[in-house]
Amino acid sequence: MAEQNNLIVYCEYEDGKVADVSLELLTKGRSLATQLGVKLQAIVAGDKLEGIEAQLFPYGVDTVYKVEDARLYPYTSLPHSSILINLFKEIKPQIAFMGATSIGRDLGPRVSSCLHSGLTADCTSLEIGSHKDPKTQKEYENLLYQIRPAFGGNIVATIVNPDCRPQMATVREGVMKKEIFDADYKGEVINLDVNKYTSAEDFVVEIIDRHVEKSKINLKAAPIIVAGGYGVGSKENFDLLYQLADTLGAEVGATRAAVDAGWAEHARQIGQTGVTVRPKLYIACGISGQIQHIAGMQESSIIISVNNDPAAPINNIADYVINGTIEEVLPKLIKYYKKNSK
Secondary structure (H helix, E strand, C coil): CCCCCCEEEECCEECCEECHHHHHHHHHHHHHHHHHCCCEEEEEEECCCCCCHHHHHHHCCCEEEEEECHHHCCCCHHHHHHHHHHHHHHHCCCEEEEECCHHHHHHHHHHHHHHCCCEECCCCEEEEEEEECCCCCCEEEEEEEEEEEECCCCEEEEECCCCCCCEEEEECCCCCCCCCCCCCCCCEEEECCHHHHCCHHHHCCCCCCCCCCCCCCCCCCCCEEEEECHHHCCHHHHHHHHHHHHHHCCEEEECHHHHHCCCCCHHHEECCCCECCCCCEEEEECCCCCHHHHHHHCCCCEEEEEECCCCCHHHHCCCEEEECCHHHHHHHHHHHHHHHCC
């Protein structure tokens, strides 16, 4: 059918739109495919896919595989897994990406275990490089470096998959940048017959009713974020963050430790196990700067650290450091902002 050993991205599709995480992966996929001299491909499975390619081509997609059938929406595990497994057996991609969403976390392991390919979850960086096997001394060129924090974030691990294909990785939304490659880019569309890639048994699960509640907290779109870590000290002190955020028209974020302590809800968690944000201003209060948290906010335009520990790792990436306790500093920030914003 198609050329082999290209780079393919599984694209999630909801309410007529391709998910942001899929477009972010296409952006990254385009640069890696160019580096490797291969095609960038996308696969979309669902219902009402007419014109979907117009959303994908500007990201430099050379081939869009479309599998359209009313039974493929909403997502269910078996048919989507079968489509990917059987298509991958046919076109033999060297690299496959998907979002580390509830769908990607379900789909990725099913596909990789069936194809015996391995999978690296929650990558924070993806690169192409070489590798020499220390045992066999065999040298490999153009492998996918799947990079992610490991051992509780104490190291950043680079994972390679020398022999099995495809090299598969999932990435969280917001980790990669979404950028249009060429607004006039045109690839080809290949319509796949759903019955060729699935079996009747794949459709035993039928979704009768579906409720999806959207989160009311939108950290990703917030231009200013006031975030708190375990160093904030208490739930009462965390209230100061809400007061400052209210004064600045900001959103409140938190580290995993602050969420685990019960000072903020999980939807506010920023970092490797939360959301990735790029606000214009990030005020980090009582945050030491573990690698998992840094991964989620290091691309903020301006970072202000409020910390009573001058040696806190976050101070190394902060543009401004205010040395002091939350109880001292935040009321002053609130007071001076109110005074100067009239």
